[in-house]
Amino acid sequence: MRIIAHVDMDYFFAAVEEKLDPSLKGKPVVVGADPKKGRGVVSTANYEARKYGIKSGMPITRAYKLCPQAVFLPVRQERYEEVSERIMEILKKYADRFEQISIDEAFLDISSCGDWDRARKLAERIKEEIRRKEGLTCSIGIGPNKLIAKLASEAAKPDGIKVVKPEDIRTFLEPLPVRKIWGIGPVTARLLREHGIRTVRELAEADLQKLAEIFGRRAWEIHQLALGIDESPVQEEWEVKSVSREHTFERDLEDEKRIMEKLEELSEDAWKWLKENGFLYRTVCVKVRYSDFETHTHQKTDVPHSDLEFMKERARELLKPFLGRKPIRLIGIRISGLVGLEGQKRIKEYF
Numbered sequence: 001m002r003i004i005a006h007v008d009m010d011y012f013f014a015a016v017e018e019k020l021d022p023s024l025k026g027k028p029v030v031v032g033a034d035p036k037k038g039r040g041v042v043s044t045a046n047y048e049a050r051k052y053g054i055k056s057g058m059p060i061t062r063a064y065k066l067c068p069q070a071v072f073l074p075v076r077q078e079r080y081e082e083v084s085e086r087i088m089e090i091l092k093k094y095a096d097r098f099e100q101i102s103i104d105e106a107f108l109d110i111s112s113c114g115d116w117d118r119a120r121k122l123a124e125r126i127k128e129e130i131r132r133k134e135g136l137t138c139s140i141g142i143g144p145n146k147l148i149a150k151l152a153s154e155a156a157k158p159d160g161i162k163v164v165k166p167e168d169i170r171t172f173l174e175p176l177p178v179r180k181i182w183g184i185g186p187v188t189a190r191l192l193r194e195h196g197i198r199t200v201r202e203l204a205e206a207d208l209q210k211l212a213e214i215f216g217r218r219a220w221e222i223h224q225l226a227l228g229i230d231e232s233p234v235q236e237e238w239e240v241k242s243v244s245r246e247h248t249f250e251r252d253l254e255d256e257k258r259i260m261e262k263l264e265e266l267s268e269d270a271w272k273w274l275k276e277n278g279f280l281y282r283t284v285c286v287k288v289r290y291s292d293f294e295t296h297t298h299q300k301t302d303v304p305h306s307d308l309e310f311m312k313e314r315a316r317e318l319l320k321p322f323l324g325r326k327p328i329r330l331i332g333i334r335i336s337g338l339v340g341l342e343g344q345k346r347i348k349e350y351f
């Protein structure tokens, strides 16, 4: 039996901003274009902002009209990517197969759970770990295939879990509007409406001949989806090659002690990840970016180690030549040459 989970972070960009600046909590927050400039769209709005009718993709000027008192923030992609990377690392641990589909969404094949109750428990653990480590909420949909899992996570929003078992597919799917089916955009939905097909049930019951006139060769596939049948696999491209941690100082820094301390902290962080995922490492690489954006990396490779002290020592040694030249804006560490378990297929350990 296949069990697929779809994990989707709740209002991700706005949630990251809220976490970084707790004073935003409870206020409407809109991440996107600058409303004063009058162009561009809403990227993400938190639930407070959504109460005013603000949605992602909406022109920013319209959002401003709906709620001028909202906090409007620019899209700070780098921040979100950093958090996303850490979240994806959490998710990978729980998956037999893992497929990231956007900055804040992924499919996990969790078939080795064996049954729906354990799948739900696994989802609870995932949510708990993300909440504990990142202070963020997500919604998780679970079903026998990707289509159902994705629609289930949408139904679970915000901060929920929804399990749709095979016997519940029809009840779950049939009342939904046709545009919820993959491959049906607004244009096709309008076309279907002209043929009296509005819901998934109507699509599932439609004559294939008629659908072929609308969809051409895609008719069969779309009809299958409307029946809740989706064989597409969770496509795993993932292979751990390295683990990186970076830090940008609030102010460019010359204080060597503080820079070293930060580097050690990043080393500890990377080391924890290696330990949790059962890797040894061979290569330590240190990255330094100065206030003028001049950037250097310096690395050294050894026999496989598991030792934190060795990693810190190596990192200090690599950083040293870069100190005392100009203020430093960013430092980072990348650990590669990983040896050991693949860091996945570990679901069984959790039960």
Ligand SMILES: [Mg+2]
Pocket: 008, 009, 010, 011, 012, 104, 105
């Ligand atoms: Mg999301």
